[in-house]
Amino acid sequence: MKVSLYQKLAISLVLGFVLIAGTFVVIMQRLEAISRDQAEQELHQELAAHLVHDNPLLANGEHDQKALENLFHSMMILGPNFEFYVLDLDGNILTYSAKPGEVIRDKVELEPIQMWLDGRMSMPVYAADPRSDQAKIFSAAPIVKDGKTRGYLYVIVGGQIYDSIFSGIKNNEQIQLVGIMAIASVLFLITIILFSFQFFVSPLKRLTCQVKTLKSDGFNKKITPIYNENSGLEVAELSSAFNELISQVNNQFELLSKVDTERRELLAHLSHDLRTPLASLQGFLETIQLKYPNSSESEIQSYVKRCLKSARSLKGFVDQIFELAHLESGHVTVNFETFPVADLLYDLVDKFSIAAQQKGIELAVELDSENVQVITDIAKLERVLSNLIENAIRHTPKNGQIYLSAVQDNSSQQAVIAVRDNGTGIKQDELPYLFDARYRGKHAIDDGSRHIGLGLTITKKLINILGSEIKADNNPDGGAKFKFNLPLPV
CATH class of the missing domain: 1.10.287.130 (Signal transduction histidine kinase, dimerisation/phosphotransfer (DHp) domain)
Known part of the structure; x- marks a missing residue:
């Protein structure tokens, strides 16, 4: 079964809350019991010593069982919270205040009693309860005769009578009502938190449903x-x-x-x-x-x-x-260097002079200064200009002119390199697609030329690699013009 996010959060919350609440209740009950025992033991710390001192039978170290039983019975009437025992030096029980058959132990371990008498343990200190298998708080005092310890008066604080009364109080209707109210409060709190989770998780569930719908629709819509x-x-x-x-x-x-x-x-x-x-x-x-x-x-x-x-x-x-x-x-590796651009332009004129002469085209260089220098990759610049010259020769009629120019612009620290002709020019609707290899390929088919049409595409990519942009336009007096900028040396 698939469990939703809300169900996971709800289950985790309830289990976590129950675990924390249960642990808290157990710890608080334990702390309350320890605090109560410590207070009771500190309150009755001298009880056994006072009883030994104030009663002649105990003060004189006498062991008259009948008389002691009567004495203990009288003291239990005054303090039913206590149980009295007389122990010998080995911890054996000699006399006790309980009814016959109620004491289930014949001997009590003396070590905790001795440590308590010596003050070596902090309260509460627990020792064996002769009437049960539990350990309880106590008060104890030695019984001395002729300067020697003859035994111990061992008083259990909060005996069985106290336990039975306290258990009855726990079952009191008011306490039960308080417990019910506490449980109801916890359940109400959990309900509020679950509704809060529902409020926060509900948008996520709606978003998940929309994404699933979007997936089934092929991601052709948007999420509302x-x-x-x-x-x-x-x-x-x-x-x-x-x-x-x-x-x-x-x-x-x-x-x-x-x-x-x-x-x-x-x-x-x-x-x-x-x-x-x-x-x-x-x-x-x-x-x-x-x-x-x-x-x-x-x-x-x-x-x-x-x-x-x-x-x-x-x-x-x-x-x-x-x-x-x-x-x-x-x-592509680029090797930038500084060189005079005029030398390259004249070399290109010599390179294409025969092709230009065969069509009766004038190929010339225009410079405002012979000392124009640029920073670029000379091999790639030569490839760019060669492509532009080849393109110009193809589209320039007989007796036409092609000019290569380089103008230095000191304000922008750029040299403007241009190739212009007075040929057929460029149609306005073709300008946006002039450097598109697909468009040029299509155009090459239409005009029946054997030129594949990738030259200008290659030119544009080379110019971009050199960090510049090439622009194409028509001359006012006819023909096309291609120009781009190159940086001047600092």
Whole structure:
């Protein structure tokens, strides 16, 4: 059987309360008994000594059993709370005040009596009761004759008569009424506490039911607030935290679904772009195989040249894919150093001059100072600028211009690096998705280009690794412009 939180708390409370109350009652009864015995023993500490001193039969050390029995009977009439015994030096009972047959012991252990007489024990001190198997408080005094101890007067304080009367008092109706009232008070207190537990546990039970319902609904809903969120109650904070958690989980799930969809689309686009050079390469190789015996050397060389072009294109595509995967892995090492950016720009102009000349494009550098220096990773900056130049050459028509610029801004301690052209520019609806690999892959399919479209995505990730942001926009007089900032040396 499943036990609820409320039942566990209730059972634990009741058992704990009963255990504590029972222990408290036992301890209090014991302390009360010890306190009563100590008071009684201290009150009658000299009783036996006075009796020995005031009675000639005892003061003279005489042992007349008949006379002593009469004496003890008279004293019990005056003090029924006491029982009197005369002991010899070995503790044997010689005479006693009880009726015949009531004494069940013939001998009393003298050690506690002797220790009490010597003052070696603190009260209450207990010794054997000849009429029962219990130990009770007592008063004792030696019986001396001719300077020698002949025996002891042993007086039990609170004998059987006292015990029977005290037991009867315990059964008194008023005491029973007080006990009943005490039990009723305890039960009332437990009831109040149980209702309090119910009050505090009930919101948790409702919250549990809502979470179970939420689970069966696929976590598509939110938990109804049990209390006002600003109430300061822990249950309200817990329900609010559950709602935040559900929202975050749903957002993460939607993001994962979106990423998975984009991944599938990107793979489809990449497959299409990779299939084009592969199909071209396969076609030229099959053509060479079929025509080889009957083809001239110039035709074979033409086919081989086209095969190499397709192979290089394919290798470039694969390199871009691996580079993007490496950047997204987060295990990229950056080596920052200070160097003059003008030298790099001129090197890039030389590197792409042939490609630019083939399309009749002017590739130039614009600097406000030849001494502009930046702090960055030179290899990654070269990769960024190479991607931007390649992109500009692809989208700039014949007789167009491409400019590489570096402007030093001393107020912000930044150098603004830019690549601009006067080509086709960027459509306004494409600007938000320009650096999205999935969008570029889709765009590459639409325009029939053989370019895989990952260059700008790689560029953006490299710029982010260098600690900057790249921005793209259209020039007022036509064409596109890409720019980013790099820190100046201090």
